[in-house]
Amino acid sequence: MKDVKFTVIVLVLLLPFALQAQLRISDTIISTFLFKGSYALQFPGGDNTAYFGYNSTIGAGIIYKTDKNWLHSLNANFIFGDQVTNRSELLQMITTSTGEIIDGDGTFTSLTLFQRGYHIHFQTGKIFDLFSPNPNSGFFIQGGAGFLSHHIRIESQFGTAPQIEDDYGKGYDKMRGGFALAGEAGYLLMSNSRVLNFSLSLEYIHAWTASMRDYNFELMGPDNTKYSDNYFGIRLSWMIPGYKRAPQAYYYF
Numbered sequence: 001m002k003d004v005k006f007t008v009i010v011l012v013l014l015l016p017f018a019l020q021a022q023l024r025i026s027d028t029i030i031s032t033f034l035f036k037g038s039y040a041l042q043f044p045g046g047d048n049t050a051y052f053g054y055n056s057t058i059g060a061g062i063i064y065k066t067d068k069n070w071l072h073s074l075n076a077n078f079i080f081g082d083q084v085t086n087r088s089e090l091l092q093m094i095t096t097s098t099g100e101i102i103d104g105d106g107t108f109t110s111l112t113l114f115q116r117g118y119h120i121h122f123q124t125g126k127i128f129d130l131f132s133p134n135p136n137s138g139f140f141i142q143g144g145a146g147f148l149s150h151h152i153r154i155e156s157q158f159g160t161a162p163q164i165e166d167d168y169g170k171g172y173d174k175m176r177g178g179f180a181l182a183g184e185a186g187y188l189l190m191s192n193s194r195v196l197n198f199s200l201s202l203e204y205i206h207a208w209t210a211s212m213r214d215y216n217f218e219l220m221g222p223d224n225t226k227y228s229d230n231y232f233g234i235r236l237s238w239m240i241p242g243y244k245r246a247p248q249a250y251y252y253f
Contacts, residue, residue: 025192026134033242034063038235040077040203045230047209051090051152051174053083055115063239069127069135071142079117079150087113090152090172093217094163101161110157111164119205121146121182136190140199142183148207148229149177171217176227180207190241197239205231 040057059077066072088095091111095101101109125142132138151173154164164172186201207230211223 025136025190029067029069029135030065030243031067032065034065034197034239035242036061036063036073036075036237036239038075038077038237040233040235042079042203042205042231042233045232046206047227048150048229048231051084051086052081052115052150053085055079055081055083057119057233059119065127065136069129069138071123071125071127071140073123073142073144075119075121075123075146077119079115079119081115082113084113084115084152090174090218094172101163109161111161112155112157114153114155115150116153117148117150119146119148119180119182121148121180123182123184125184127188132189134190134192137188139186140188140201141185143181145179145181147177148180148205148209149175149212150229151175151212170213171215173213174216175212176209176223176229177212178207178209178227180205182206184235186235190239194241194243197241199235199237199239201235201237203231203233203235205233207231 036059038057038059038061040059041054042057043054044052057077057079059075061073061075063071063073084090090113091101101111121144123142123144125140127136127138127140129135129138152175154169154172156164162168182203182205184201184203186199188199190197206228209227209229211225214222216223
């Protein structure tokens with residue numbers, strides 16, 4: 001009888017831990033940190049179309065998901081691309097009548113133009129567990145604010161081109177930045193395996209930007225224009241949750 005009583009007492013003491021072990025993502029809304037990596041293909045809008053075509057971004061972020069399926073995230077994205085338009089207008093001050101540029105050795109060189117930039121923002125939103133395999137997955141919406149900057153990177157392919165080096169290059173790179181609002185809507189899937197956690201979403205970014213350079217060679221003076229830059233994109237994110245994988249349920253008889 002003593003052994004039986006001892007066994008019963010142990011089972012009673014272990015019951016809360018056994019129940020906790022059975023709390024799985026498939027049937028319980030959990031709170032956890034999610035560490036995110038993402039890629040997006042974006043298309044320009046507004047004043048952004050003057051010099052840029054489509055671009056890509058890669059980013060990283062950290063999300064806190066509550067047990068009410070609210071999302072709070074901090075994200076940083078690097079913008080890059082090679083679809084730079086209006087090349088002749090941009091370089092008209094340093095090119096010949098035939099559109100060539102002469103390098104430091106007195107020979108013709110070739111210039112390559114790239115888009116570069118970054119976007120840092122905070123977002124908050126919510127998951128709605130509609131058409132989802134578990135209560136932690138479903139359609140989501142997010143919105144937030146941050147800072148966005150972009151510019152044109154000019155590189156010489158052969159030799160050196162002093163016209164675009166150091167401070168001279170800053171007069172041609174069209175760098176501007178400013179306050180930005182961002183919105184995102186898509187589908188988020190979390191699995192019990194901790195591996196298949198991803199989201200696919202559409203995003204929209206609107207930034208109120210201004211020149212971040214003191215002098216613009218094209219204007220022969222400062223650029224005091226206020227710009228409205230838009231990005232439309234589709235983003236794929238992969239996430240690693242911070243919780244430990246729930247073990248298989250235990251049964252006591």
